[in-house]
Amino acid sequence: MDDDQVFKALADPTRRHLLDRLFERDGRTLTELESELEMTRFGVMKHLRILEVAGLVVTRRQGREKLHYLNPVPIRLIHDRWIDKYTERRVSALLDLKKELEETG
Amino acid sequence: MTTMTAQTTQVYQLFIRATPEQVWDAITKSEFTTRYFFASKVEMSNGRRRAYGPDGELWGDSAILEEDPPRRLVHEWQGLYDPELAEEETSRVTWEIEPREGGYCKLTLVHDQLEGAPKTAESVAGGWMLVLSGLKTLLETGEPLVG
Numbered sequence: 201m202d203d204d205q206v207f208k209a210l211a212d213p214t215r216r217h218l219l220d221r222l223f224e225r226d227g228r229t230l231t232e233l234e235s236e237l238e239m240t241r242f243g244v245m246k247h248l249r250i251l252e253v254a255g256l257v258v259t260r261r262q263g264r265e266k267l268h269y270l271n272p273v274p275i276r277l278i279h280d281r282w283i284d285k286y287t288e289r290r291v292s293a294l295l296d297l298k299k300e301l302e303e304t305g
Numbered sequence: 306m307t308t309m310t311a312q313t314t315q316v317y318q319l320f321i322r323a324t325p326e327q328v329w330d331a332i333t334k335s336e337f338t339t340r341y342f343f344a345s346k347v348e349m350s351n352g353r354r355r356a357y358g359p360d361g362e363l364w365g366d367s368a369i370l371e372e373d374p375p376r377r378l379v380h381e382w383q384g385l386y387d388p389e390l391a392e393e394e395t396s397r398v399t400w401e402i403e404p405r406e407g408g409y410c411k412l413t414l415v416h417d418q419l420e421g422a423p424k425t426a427e428s429v430a431g432g433w434m435l436v437l438s439g440l441k442t443l444l445e446t447g448e449p450l451v452g
Contacts, residue, residue, distance in 0.1 A: 226312040258318045258413065269316035276434045277319070277441075 202254075203281070206274045209254035214239065215247050219256060222270035229265050311426035314417040317433050320409045323444040325402045328410050329375035331444055332400055340449045341439030343432075354380045362386075367395065376402050382416065384425055394421030412437070 209215055214237070221236055222228065234244045248268060251257040258271045321328060331337040335346040338356075345364050346357040349372075356365035367381035378400040384390030401413040414433060419426040443449055 226316070227314050255318060255320075258316045260316065260415070269314070271316055271318045272434060273317050273319045273437055276438055280438060 203278060205254040206256065206278055209250050209256055212247070212250075214243075215251055218244075218247060218251065219270060222257065222268060226269050227260075227262075227267040229267060233268065311419070311423065311430050313419040313426060314415065315419070315426070315430060315433065317414045317416075317437055319412055319437055319441055320405065321412055321441050321444050322409055324408070325375040325404050325410055327444055328402050328412055328440075329378075331440055332378065333374075337443065341443045342436050358386065370397070382425070382429075384428065387428070390422070390425045390428060393423070393425050396422050396425060412440075 217237070218233060221233060230241070230244060230248065233248070234241050237244055248257060252259065255274045256271055258269045259266050260269065261267075323331075331341075333347065333349050335348055338345055338347040342356075344359050348355045348357070349369065352369050354365065354367055354369050355363065358364050364386040365383065366385065367383055369378070369380045371377060371379035380398055382396045382398045383393070395418075396416060397418040399413075399415040399417070401411075401415075403411045403413075405411050414437065416426075416429055416433065439449065
């Protein structure tokens with residue numbers, strides 16, 4: 201919902217690393233994620249919390265376990281809002297250039 | 306999600322500025338689904354959720370497992386729009402709609418039980434993203450997502 205939170209969450213290498221781990225395999229517990237990082241359980245929890253607030257990680261309960269899932273939608277929305285807009289213009293500028301060169305050439 | 310084996314449980318979540326009833330209508334009524342769901346006409350009746358393509362071809366016909374408007378909808382999933390996907394085992398789609406402050410809803414879509422449907426898992430991974438961002442755009446602006 202809030203772009204600021206998504207950008208802030210992504211602006212940290214540990215959190216990007218956590219997202220990459222979830223991209224490889226989703227639905228992991230805190231204990232599993234913690235075992236792959238040289239960091240205290242509390243540290244991993246803190247990072248996961250920031251990712252969750254930004255909507256990049258969604259947790260679901262399965263029995264007694266809390267599983268963490270990567271939610272790709274906020275990144276997609278940022279892509280739609282920011283990346284598309286600028287790359288579109290760049291592509292059309294290149295097409296204009298091509299056209300101009302071909303016409304004068 | 307191209308280089309990895311697609312996940313057997315996929316979770317998508319987004320906030321939409323709309324009421325739960327509006328979100329419910331948008332996911333269950335064909336006058337909305339044709340505008341964001343790959344132009345498919347979704348019909349829910351007699352415990353089945355059917356989806357038809359633009360030329361009336363059957364794209365989906367699966368059992369509704371739970372229906373609790375405007376909060377929760379669970380139905381089976383089988384992609385009849387592609388023969389390879391149609392051969393795979395049935396999976397499950399859960400829609401959860403939660404009202405939030407400020408006129409927003411939190412929509413969570415879980416597509417799971419994909420263990421017997423690896424091609425479906427790969428195919429829907431990008432698909433849901435387009436469908437959900439299209440749904441958000443439609444409900445918030447009244448316009449289908451272009452492009």
